[in-house]
Amino acid sequence: MPALSTGPGSDTGLYELLAALPAQLQPHVDSQEDLTFLWDMFGEKSLHSLVKIHEKLHYYEKQNPVPILHGAAALADDLAEELQNKPLNSEIRELLKLLSKPNVKALLSVHDTVAQKNYDPVLPPMPDDIDDEEDSVKIIRLVKNREPLGATIKKDEQTGAIIVARIMRGGAADRSETPKLKSYAKLIAQSQGAITFKIIPSIKEETPSKEGKIFIKALFDYDPNEDKAIPCREAGLSFQKGDILQIMSQDDATWWQAKHEGDSNPRAGLIPSKHFQERRLALRRPEIIVQPLKVSNRKSSGFRRSFRLSRKDKKTNKSMYECKKSDQYDTADVPTYEEVTPYRRQSNEKYRLVVLVGPVGVGLNELKRKLLISDTQHYGVTVPHTTRARRSQESDGVEYIFISKHLFETDVQNNKFIEYGEYKNNYYGTSIDSVRSVLAKNKVCLLDVQPHTVKHLRTLEFKPYVIFIKPPSIERLRETRKNAKIISSRDDQGAAKPFTEEDFQEMIKSAQVMESQYGHLFDKIIVNDDLTVAFKELKATFDKLETETHWVPVSWLHS
Structure with a gap:
């Protein structure tokens, strides 16, 4: 099966892999019917079209493309006005007709909207009443890799601001130069490399949390992926009955931060607080009636x-x-x-x-x-x-x-x-x-x-x-x-x-x-x-x- 080319200079690694798969899998296939199925599946034209689109997008993503023009609609209007003053021939008449069509004008308008929009994260403006002291504003550089940033965010319904709901103890954000991160314009979950933040302290100071190690024994099994109430399932910590957990933070009355006792990974995870879990159990079974078990007369x-x-x-x-x-x-x-x-x-x-x-x-x-x-x-x-x-x-x-x-x-x-x-x-x-x-x-x-x-x-x-x-x-x-x-x-x-x-x-x-x-x-x-x-x-x-x-x-x- 020949590999399709995406043109000069394109990365054909994925095509080569796709073309080689049936031959690589042949020793592991038991029947000719299964082998034929593999050849047909990997030779499907629609699959190759999707791969071609993927390769093109991946190629242009590497080039970091930027718009050539930000005002195509205005340029088209200027061009039409210039052409009106020229001697009209068949080519000019055809071009004027095209530029006057509603769908072309709409396409140019959408192009300008997308081209003029800034998709990079924008930091909030500096408040007017901020203290001028040097320590009031901190510039930190957080190098983000594949490790989760270690923070959960929420949106302020009144202002629309994106606020950091909690900093996960031991995570990347917690280990950065300042642990008291208060707000971001956006949390760049997919970003890689170095991220620079300008951190402005909140007017309201938080009460320092109590120091000292607190350990708890879990008396139930917990899987965050099955908990609809957890604010971020990826940040949850699963455990089983009998596990010993170290509490890292109880700042949130509903969701504590904890890690398994003895775990070398410093990053904490979310678990339901004792009060919240008791309340949930009470709602599931309002009356807990414990009666002595019946036992045999032998x-x-x-x-x-x-x-x-x-x-x-x-x-x-x-x-x-x-x-x-x-x-x-x-x-x-x-x-x-x-x-x-x-x-x-x-x-x-x-x-x-x-x-x-x-x-x-x-x-x-x-x-x-x-x-x-x-x-x-x-x-x-x-x-x-x-x-x-x-x-x-x-x-x-x-x-x-x-x-x-x-x-x-x-x-x-x-x-x-x-x-x-x-x-x-x-x-x-x-x-x-x-x-x-x-x-x-x-x-x-x-x-x-x-x-x-x-x-x-x-x-x-x-x-x-x-x-x-x-x-x-x-x-x-x-x-x-x-x-x-x-x-x-x-x-x-x-x-x-x-x-x-x-x-x-x-x-x-x-x-x-x-x-x-x-x-x-x-x-x-x-x-x-x-x-x-x-x-x-x-x-x-x-x-x-x-x-x-x-x-x-x-x-x-x-x-």
Whole structure:
């Protein structure tokens, strides 16, 4: 296929590439039909016409063409007047006829309009009341390359002026000679090379922003390309739940500037502010009603310290904080951001409370048991309270702490229980003091609670690390749990029964609800596909928790 020429001196590089493409692609084409399609497509006349136009425009763009005349219409009128005074012949009559046609006059008029217009950026005029001091006006030279300029602009609806809405921290504009850029006539987004600006300070001085590093943990996923409200999608910063972000500017109440913690790129991006995101979530779901999750009336066999309530026989299921109204607890249900700070446990400090969360039957208790067996001196669990009668083989303070119903109800009124409930006319509960007792022995306390209770444990005293034990797919559950059994009674008096399909379905559904409603409170997610593998991952997590630096809420260290 011959390459078409655009004339002497033209750049035929694109034509040569177009002509060579079919031959270059031939070894990668499987069929003759596809090869014929390629030849036909790249040999299409309309495509070559477009390439020819492109090459011509590209050639003239390099020449920086300027209009030869700025007053063609006036020149045509002068020419017609001169010709009227000449002896008329056939050529003069034809030319006068052409110059008098409306479409020719309109064409010349459009030419003059375009030729006389200045398309270069024009700086605004200098104000009359500007200070004459040398430092009042700054001339800066900003060299722009392919990097974004690092500024967003807006139009003043009254004056029509183009105002810089914000300077992105760490961007090209922010790193220029003066960071307080106030206004441009135009933002030259497509320009290359050196740009010179004359910068005039605003009459109103801005309040200097607070210095110091602020870090936040993202509690939701964010993609600026899917956010219709963001003023500039290209300037947005995408992140995922759990990412640590460094706040670079909070000057705008709606759009903060941030970057990923540890990112070597100094340029910040836009993210929705905490207040703005909370307001958007409130509009999407005006009422956030968080109810305790229903749990199965069965529990995993082999370990009985877990505080689980029966689904069928349950009368109450309350948390020690359920009746308290607090903004701290309300905002925990609106996942936006949480201010965090690095924390590393010191050798003289108590261990952090470890909270395990997961649906019934997922194997949470088995993992707890394996941890306890691996090191009984290092790990411990709470001893629950109950009002039922002590059995002959039981010891007070070992299996349970046995107390009277009156004392239990008094402790409930005094908010001494993390969780409590009633089962077959007897109370069961996990007390705050039982957690403190384990931590006081310099042990890691393994606590298993319902997920809605987690937010109430997030205090300076406990500094909890929350691990969500998640079930694998339902196909894997059917495969790995086909011989497993669970016990239907809290007191291990019922018979062990195999898992049913209903148990698998409920486990998956319960896990999905937990992760959806409380996932922003989880520090770690471990899928219990294989118990041995899950235990190794859990043990490795504990080792890192005790030796490495982690991000924790600022309130835990500065209360």
